[in-house]
Amino acid sequence: DTGVSQDPRHKITKRGQNVTFRCDPISEHNRLYWYRQTLGQGPEFLTYFQNEAQLEKSRLLSDRFSAERPKGSFSTLEIQRTEQGDSAMYLCASSLSDRVSGNTIYFGEGSWLTVV
Amino acid sequence: GQNIDQPTEMTATEGAIVQINCTYQTSGFNGLFWYQQHAGEAPTFLSYNVLDGLEEKGRFSSFLSRSKGYSYLLLKELQMKDSASYLCAVRSLNMNSGGYQKVTFGTGTKLQVIP
Numbered sequence: 001d002t003g004v005s006q007d008p009r010h011k012i013t014k015r016g017q018n019v020t021f022r023c024d025p026i027s028e029h030n031r032l033y034w035y036r037q038t039l040g041q042g043p044e045f046l047t048y049f050q051n052e053a054q055l056e057k058s059r060l061l062s063d064r065f066s067a068e069r070p071k072g073s074f075s076t077l078e079i080q081r082t083e084q085g086d087s088a089m090y091l092c093a094s095s096l097s098d099r100v101s102g103n104t105i106y107f108g109e110g111s112w113l114t115v116v
Numbered sequence: 117g118q119n120i121d122q123p124t125e126m127t128a129t130e131g132a133i134v135q136i137n138c139t140y141q142t143s144g145f146n147g148l149f150w151y152q153q154h155a156g157e158a159p160t161f162l163s164y165n166v167l168d169g170l171e172e173k174g175r176f177s178s179f180l181s182r183s184k185g186y187s188y189l190l191l192k193e194l195q196m197k198d199s200a201s202y203l204c205a206v207r208s209l210n211m212n213s214g215g216y217q218k219v220t221f222g223t224g225t226k227l228q229v230i231p
Contacts, residue, residue, distance in 0.1 A: 110158050
């Protein structure tokens with residue numbers, strides 16, 4: 001499978017605990033995105049990387065959220081001191097910056113987080 | 117900022133044609149995407165428009181009018197498996213972030229196909 005992969009697919013955690021999600025983008029895709037989606041809503045932008053540089057971070061993202069892409073390949077999204085409102089599906093996506101593909105974003109299967 | 121509007125829900129009959137509209141307001145517009153999302157799954161890419169006009173791909177077509185800030189997704193010969201949410205997403209160019217092209221999604225239109 002050469003698509004975007006995310007791990008874990010499901011995570012149940014107690015409030016106050018830290019969680020980390022990993023994303024492996026499509027090979028050679030230089031752009032990587034994190035989105036969050038709750039029931040009945042569209043994906044909400046969290047942050048974006050071009051290679052290893054984090055170019056934009058949503059203002060909606062509190063300081064408890066941090067994302068890294070240390071070598072410009074895989075990325076991690078960490079949520080510290082989780083709250084019940086963090087329960088959502090966290091989507092990773094990647095794209096290739098060329099004119100042919102039109103920078104189409106391809107999504108992974110998502111990581112479901114439930115904070116109890 | 118950006119604003120994307122699409123109907124919340126639609127119902128259509130198997131074998132029929134349905135049109136899902138999307139209107140948007142954004143600065144630095146640089147393309148519009150349509151994605152399909154089945155419940156509990158990730159969005160999958162359907163179409164991309166950057167110039168005015170109609171793009172046809174099998175049973176699915178997408179139209180864009182940049183001057184009107186309007187797009188629609190047309191689904192023909194509806195099948196039961198087409199029951200899903202359809203997400204309109206707008207890409208805009210942010211020159212303050214190294215030319216970063218941010219993609220913002222609407223809330224989606226939940227389509228129910230009935231026999």
